[in-house]
Every structure is written in C-alpha cells, then in structure tokens.
Amino acid sequence: MSLARKFATVGGATLGSRIFGFARETFMAAALGTGPMADVFYAAFRFPNLFRRLFAEGAFNAAFVPLFSKEIEANGVDGAKRFSEEVFGVLFSALLIITIAMQLAMPWLVRWVIAPGFADDAEKTALTVRMAIVMFPYLMCMSLTAMMSGMLNSLHHFFAAAIAPVFLNVVMIAALLYGLWVGADPREIAWYLSWSVLVAGVLQLGVVYVGVRHAGINIGFRRPKMTPNVKRLLWLAVPAAITGGITQINQIIGQAIASGKEGAIAALQYADRIYQLPLGVVGVAVGVVLLPELSRALKGGHVKEAGNIQNRSIEFVLFLTLPAAAGLWMLSDAIIRVLYERGAFSAENTAVVASILAIYGIGLPGFVLIKALQPGFYAREDTKTPMRFTMVSVVINSGLAITLFPMIAERGIATAEAAAGWINTILLFSTLVWRGDLVWEWALARRTALLLVATGVMAAALFYALPYASPWLQPGSHLLTQVLALACLLGIAMVVYFACAFAIGGADLGMIRRNIKRKPKSAVPPPAES
Incomplete structure (x- = not known):
C-alpha cells in the first residue's frame, strides 16, 4: 500500500473528525460566544487535553510504536500481544493514580497553573475546578485509546484509530443541540459539555478496543510489572511525552497568560479549531503513518528507503500546507465571519479571532513539518533530542508571550506559538541533515522554491478576488450566500495554486506517483488491511 493511500486513509478519517469539530465550534460560538462560560469550559478542558498529549499521543506514538x-x-503477533499486555497493566495502574492525584490537587492547579487570571473571581474559579474534575478521567480513556491506536497503526489497521476522535465531536454536538433545544443558559450548556467529554472518552476507547480485537489481538490484564520491555518503553516515553505535547504545552502557557483578559481564552480556541483542520488532516496523517513506516524500514536495514520515505513526506507536507497557510492569512476574516458570526458571537469577536487565525496560518507549515521530522528521531529510538528542542521552543514561546501580551493581547500569544513552532522545525531539520539521517536533495529544495512561487501567485489572485466577493460575505447576507462566496474563493485559490504548481514544475503527477509509492520490504509480511 502506497504512502499516499495511507496518508489518505488517516487524513480522510481525520478530515471527518475536523468537519464535526467545525460544527461543534459553530454551535459553541452561537451558544457561548467569547463570554465567561466559554472561558471556563475551555480552561477546564485544556488541562486533560494537555495531559492526553503528554502521556498518551506523544509518548505512545513516539515510544510504543517502534x-x-x-x-x-522479532516474535510475531504473539510476542507483540505479550508486550502490549505488560504495558497495559503498568499504564492502567499509573493512570489511575495520576487521575486521583490530579483531581485532589485541582483547586491548586486551577489557581496557579490552568487559569491564574481567574483568581479574582471566586465563582469562575470554582466552576473551572468542578468542570476540570469531571473531565479529567478523559485522560485515562484517551491514554489507553492511544496505546491501542499505536497497535492498530503498527498492524496496518489505520481506520479505526483515525475515526475514533469523531465520537468526541459527535457527543459534544449532541450535548450542545440538547442545551439549545431546551433553552439552557450558558452555565448549564457548559456542564452538559463537560459530561459529554467523559462519555466520548469511553466511546473512543470502545471503538479502538473492538478494532484491536478485529486485528487479532485480545488484550488481557496482567499484574503491573517492570519488565525490561516496559523499562525501555518508559525510558523512551518520558522525553517523548514532553516532545509530543509541544503544541499543548505552548497553548497551556498561552492560556495561563490569556486568562488575565476576559474572552481571550475562547478567542484563541476558536482560531485554533480552524487551523487544526490542515494541521490534523496533513500533520496527523503524516505523523501516524510515517513512524511505523520508518521504524519498519530501519529495523529491516533499508536505510536508503527510510531516507526516501522521510523526504517524500516533507514534500507532501509542503505541497499542501504552503497554500493552506496563505489561504488562512488572506481569508481569515471571511472564514471566521461565515463560520462563527451569529448568536452571541459579534463582529468585534470576528475581528479578534480572524487576526489570531492569520498569525496561526504563518506558523502552520512549521507545525506540520514538526510532525514529519520528529519520526526521524523516534524511529531510531532517540526521544531525547526532540525533547531538548521542545524545551528551547517552550522557553521562546513563554518569553515572547509574556512580552507581547501586554502590547497586542491575544495576537501576541499566537505570534509566540508560531515563532516557537518554526524554531523547533529548524532545529529538527538541521540536526537530521547534520547527522546524515536526512539526505539533502537539491531537487526537493528546487521544488520547494517553486511551490512558494505558486503560493504567492495564489495569494495575489485572492487579493484581487476578495473585493468582488466582499458584498456577499457581509453579516447581513444569508448564510448560504456567505458559504457559496467563501467556497468560490477557496475554489479559485485551489485552481490557481495547483495549475501554477504543475505548470512551473513545483509538482508533477509522475513525481508524486514515483516518489510516494513504495513496496514493503520487511521480512515478515504485514497483516492484511482492515
């Protein structure tokens, strides 16, 4: 199966999740706007999300999969089953202890870590504490889900793991619709959302468990024991957990700073949801597929093949994210107006969130390239180097956010995150090249330059097209008219970019087919596709 088809499988499922995510955020914008209840819910939800990235996705995608x-x-499916049971016993026990400890410490955490800006509002602080306690067990469900997703990806069963996140958005949308239907106030809706997060975590765990059973592995519970394999996993997972959660680490820092201004947390979240679409569809797909592919090639001694896989993934990322970044910059105001501006979400909210989205657009290629570069370290069982670079970027992000927030408010936090992401990308790329783990290709450099030219042409086309579409994008226009106008602009952008990219040689169909497609060379034939 080609890398392109694997990217498409994971990316397609992720796209479905992101579309439901858009629907969820649209309902939330209408129900909560950027008011105090939106700030409370997002602050409480960010914390279990942070730990999900730190202890679940980052750690297990980086350490467990190789x-x-x-x-x-080495030992076939039976050996893999034994290893997974050893890990499951230790992971379940550790998560139970962490969950209880964090819930007991939640009042202190909210006051000093999650939202110190709420300290002067006792009611807001108390609500954040209670909602965070309700949602924190989501971490336990998602950590076990991440482990089983890593198993499915290694067994070439990509779909179940990729589709599971859809259930979070579906359940939250159901909670929102119920709240709007019964006429609940913002505080009640925030409570419905908090409980829906926990329900969704249980459903996601059930989906991947069924997927693992379908793949031929039945996990049983073993008494927690520190076997050599588990010790090796923990040795790799601790730095990988920090590295894998870089975006969430920077966002939690930004949230703590933003909590000093009402509405800032919600504004950052609404913009974050938009740029998560290309980040998720491209970045998650590349990260999920690339790590097991690189691990398999390197374990089989196919070093040249591994280098080719890495370069083709970088090429794939740039081909799709450069135009996406330019599109977010040029169309940020139109996108936010069409998606969010209704109900409690005002024109002033649109201006603030659109400015944040434009800045996130600049950082988008860097954020996604991190997903394509980190597997080059993880597949070689080096999780410490990316962790060091992560810490550098966290320091830069913190310093810039603290410096810029008093001057340009929410935009300062977005600028800090984008700058930190690009610095992390540069450090990862230069280190891989310096070590010889990433072979420099002048052909790739040339195509990148040509893709930048095509992106510039696309941005110019949007600049001239926007004034013609502007009358149909105004708040007084019908929603369908706004959607059609925005769709026309996106269509123009896609036609201009792809036509220019193929015309000047930034991309060609033969190159894509030749470079992305590969045949597996592992000694043990992979299991059948799900």
Missing part, C-alpha cells in the same frame, strides 16, 4: 513494531518483527 518497540511494538520490533516485537512483531
């Missing part, structure tokens, strides 16, 4: 792949290569 070791699980090695067990499959």
Whole structure:
C-alpha cells in the first residue's frame, strides 16, 4: 500500500473528525460566544487535553510504536500481544493514580497553573475546578485509546484509530443541540459539555478496543510489572511525552497568560479549531503513518528507503500546507465571519479571532513539518533530542508571550506559538541533515522554491478576488450566500495554486506517483488491511 493511500486513509478519517469539530465550534460560538462560560469550559478542558498529549499521543506514538513494531518483527503477533499486555497493566495502574492525584490537587492547579487570571473571581474559579474534575478521567480513556491506536497503526489497521476522535465531536454536538433545544443558559450548556467529554472518552476507547480485537489481538490484564520491555518503553516515553505535547504545552502557557483578559481564552480556541483542520488532516496523517513506516524500514536495514520515505513526506507536507497557510492569512476574516458570526458571537469577536487565525496560518507549515521530522528521531529510538528542542521552543514561546501580551493581547500569544513552532522545525531539520539521517536533495529544495512561487501567485489572485466577493460575505447576507462566496474563493485559490504548481514544475503527477509509492520490504509480511 502506497504512502499516499495511507496518508489518505488517516487524513480522510481525520478530515471527518475536523468537519464535526467545525460544527461543534459553530454551535459553541452561537451558544457561548467569547463570554465567561466559554472561558471556563475551555480552561477546564485544556488541562486533560494537555495531559492526553503528554502521556498518551506523544509518548505512545513516539515510544510504543517502534518497540511494538520490533516485537512483531522479532516474535510475531504473539510476542507483540505479550508486550502490549505488560504495558497495559503498568499504564492502567499509573493512570489511575495520576487521575486521583490530579483531581485532589485541582483547586491548586486551577489557581496557579490552568487559569491564574481567574483568581479574582471566586465563582469562575470554582466552576473551572468542578468542570476540570469531571473531565479529567478523559485522560485515562484517551491514554489507553492511544496505546491501542499505536497497535492498530503498527498492524496496518489505520481506520479505526483515525475515526475514533469523531465520537468526541459527535457527543459534544449532541450535548450542545440538547442545551439549545431546551433553552439552557450558558452555565448549564457548559456542564452538559463537560459530561459529554467523559462519555466520548469511553466511546473512543470502545471503538479502538473492538478494532484491536478485529486485528487479532485480545488484550488481557496482567499484574503491573517492570519488565525490561516496559523499562525501555518508559525510558523512551518520558522525553517523548514532553516532545509530543509541544503544541499543548505552548497553548497551556498561552492560556495561563490569556486568562488575565476576559474572552481571550475562547478567542484563541476558536482560531485554533480552524487551523487544526490542515494541521490534523496533513500533520496527523503524516505523523501516524510515517513512524511505523520508518521504524519498519530501519529495523529491516533499508536505510536508503527510510531516507526516501522521510523526504517524500516533507514534500507532501509542503505541497499542501504552503497554500493552506496563505489561504488562512488572506481569508481569515471571511472564514471566521461565515463560520462563527451569529448568536452571541459579534463582529468585534470576528475581528479578534480572524487576526489570531492569520498569525496561526504563518506558523502552520512549521507545525506540520514538526510532525514529519520528529519520526526521524523516534524511529531510531532517540526521544531525547526532540525533547531538548521542545524545551528551547517552550522557553521562546513563554518569553515572547509574556512580552507581547501586554502590547497586542491575544495576537501576541499566537505570534509566540508560531515563532516557537518554526524554531523547533529548524532545529529538527538541521540536526537530521547534520547527522546524515536526512539526505539533502537539491531537487526537493528546487521544488520547494517553486511551490512558494505558486503560493504567492495564489495569494495575489485572492487579493484581487476578495473585493468582488466582499458584498456577499457581509453579516447581513444569508448564510448560504456567505458559504457559496467563501467556497468560490477557496475554489479559485485551489485552481490557481495547483495549475501554477504543475505548470512551473513545483509538482508533477509522475513525481508524486514515483516518489510516494513504495513496496514493503520487511521480512515478515504485514497483516492484511482492515
């Protein structure tokens, strides 16, 4: 199966999740706007999300997948099953302890870490504490989900793991619709959303568990024991957990700073949801598929093949994210107005969120390239180097956010995150090249330059097209008219970019087919596709 098809499988499922995410945020904008209840809910939800990235997705995508792949290569499915049971016993026990400890410490955490800006409002602080306690067990569900997703990805069963996140958005949308239907006030709706997060976590865990059973592995509970394999996993997972949660770490820092201004947390979240679409569809797809592919190639001694896979992934990322970044910059105001401006979400909210989205657009290629570069370290069982670079970017993000927030408010936090993301990308790329793990290709550099030219042409086309579409994008226009006008602008952008990119040689169909497609060379044939 080609990398393109694997990217499409994961990216397609992720796209479905992001579309439901858009619907969720649209309902939330209408129900809560950027008011105090929106700030409370997002502040409480960010914390379990942070730990999900730190202890679940980052750690297991980086540490568990290479070791699980090695067990499959060395000892077959039986060895992989034994290893997964050892990990499951330790992980379940550790998560139970962490969950209880964090819930007991939640009042202190909210006051000093999650939202110190709420300290002067006792009611706001108390609500944040209670909602965070309700949602924190979501971490336990999602950490176990991440482990089983890593197993499915290593076994070439990508769909179940990719589709599971859809359930979070579906359940939250159901909670929002129920709240709007019964005429609940913002405080009641925030409570419905908090409980829906916990319900969604249980459903996601159920989906991947069924997927693992379908893949031929039935996980049983073993008494927690620090076996050599588990010790190796923990040795790799601790730095990987920090690295994998870089975006969430920077966002929690930004949230703590933004909590000093009412509405700032919600504004950052609404913009974040938009740029998460290309970040999720491209970045998550590349990260999920690339790590097991690189691990398998390197374990089989196919070093040249591994280098080719890495470069083709970088090429794929740039081909799709450069125009997406320019589109977010040029169309930020129109996108926010069409998606959010109704109900409690005002024109003033649109101006603020659109400015944040434009800045996130600048950082988008860097954020996605991190997903394509980190597997080059993880597949070689090096999780410490990306962790060091992550810490550098966290320091830069913190310093810039603290400096810029008093001057340009929410835009300062977005600027800090974008700058930190690009610095992390540069450090990862230069280190891989310096070590010889990433072969420099002048052909790739040339195509990148040509893709930048095509992106510039696309941005110019949007600049001239926007005044003609502007009358149909105004708040007084019918929603369908606004959607059609925005769709026309996006269509123009896509036609101009792809036509220019192929015309000047930034991309060609033969190159894409030749470079992305590959045949597996592992000694042990992979399991059948799900």
